[in-house]
Amino acid sequence: MKEKINSKFILIDKDPEITSRKACNFLQKKLNVKKIGHSGTLDPFATGLLIIGIGNATKLFPFIGTETKTYTGTFLTGVETDTLDITGNITNKNDNLATLDQYKNAIPKFLGKIMQRVPDYSASKVNGTRRYKLAREGKKLDDKYVEREIYSINIFKKTKSEFSFECVVSNGTYIRQLIYDISKSIGIISTLTSLRREKIGNIDVSDANKLEEKLSLLPVSEIVNFEKVxxxxxxxxxxxxxxxxxxxxxxxxxxxxxxxxxxxxxxRKDDYYKVKKLL
Structure with a gap:
């Protein structure tokens, strides 16, 4: 069976408290395949869409990884954590409240191309070591910024201190940092309490399966939209x-x-075509 399943994609709706890598390991064992990977990490506490590639389909990740991504989630004001989400240690608390209008007025400053600070608790590397590992060791990290693009943000009020949101962003955007920065711009501290990836490009989580459900093996052309010849x-x-x-x-x-x-x-190379990836 190892050789029979090749160059296929699987859409997974990841549950919380499982890492993206563990989701791949589970499927690797379940399907008895050698090569497997995912197109983009979801934080362990986050849920939603993971695109899993089997065999040579993993070679096509660069052609789907730059797509826009749609997220929904919730955040709590008056609480700040070291990780910028609910999994971290509380570093600050206060009773300051924000109105929905304050957030709506702040949003335009964060639309379009922005320079976003890379969170200390992230997989980004410093001289070969993950930032989160250095942060856990108490090391002081220099600020690092990356260019990202924010296409839309909508924020909704749930309670006096809790809000929900939906945003469409470029690949690699740190949603924890985005919400924290918007809150900070209006003098409020906040932390992310839930996060769900709804879409990658036009691929919707509603078409995905849970790990324990019957899985659909998709041909690469259903995920990467190039003309077939x-x-x-x-x-x-x-x-x-x-x-x-x-x-x-x-x-x-x-x-x-x-x-x-x-x-x-x-x-395409000038006026001819040659193989870019064998599948």
């Missing part, structure tokens, strides 16, 4: 490093055989 006779030539001329303008194409199976991702 029938190139059965050219298969051996392409797989051996050759190139072909095609009357196409696409930067990338999927090459498939007579059975409709995709065997390669082709990349």
């Amino acid at each position: 029938l190139l059965n006779k050219e298969k051996e030539k392409l797989q051996n490093g050759g190139f072909i001329n095609l009357d196409k303008d696409n930067e990338y194409l999927f090459a498939c055989d007579d059975d409709g199976e995709i065997y390669s991702l082709l990349e």
Whole structure:
């Protein structure tokens, strides 16, 4: 069975308290496959969409990892933690309250391209070591900023101190930091209490399965939307490093055989195509 399941994707709706890596390990054992991975980490306490790649499908992660991502969640005002979410240690508390109008007025400053501080408790590396490991050791970390893009943010009031939100952001955006920074801009401390990834690009968590449910193995073309071209006779030539001329303008194409199976991702080079990834 190990060789039969290859170049497939699985959409998982991750439960809280399980890491993205453990979700992959569970599926690797369940499906008895050698190679497996995911397109983007979700914090352990977060829930929602994980795109899992099996076999050579993992080679296509760069072509889906830059998609926009949609999140929903909740946050509590008047509490600050070292991790910026509910899993951390409380570092500050007060009774200051914010109105919904204050948040709505603050949102425009955070739309578009922003320079976002990388949280101390994150997987980003400092000289080869994860920031969260250094933070746990009590090491003082220099501020690091990355460019991210925020497409939309909507905030809703639940109680006098709790709010919910929905946002659409670029890949790699730290939602914990985003909510913290918006709160800070209006003089409020806050911490994330829940987070759910609803969408990656146009892929919706409603199409995903729980780990314990019956799984759907999806062909790569359902997740990566490149045009498929029938190139059965050219298969051996392409797989051996050759190139072909095609009357196409696409930067990338999927090459498939007579059975409709995709065997390669082709990349345009000047006026010809050659294999970018063998699948």
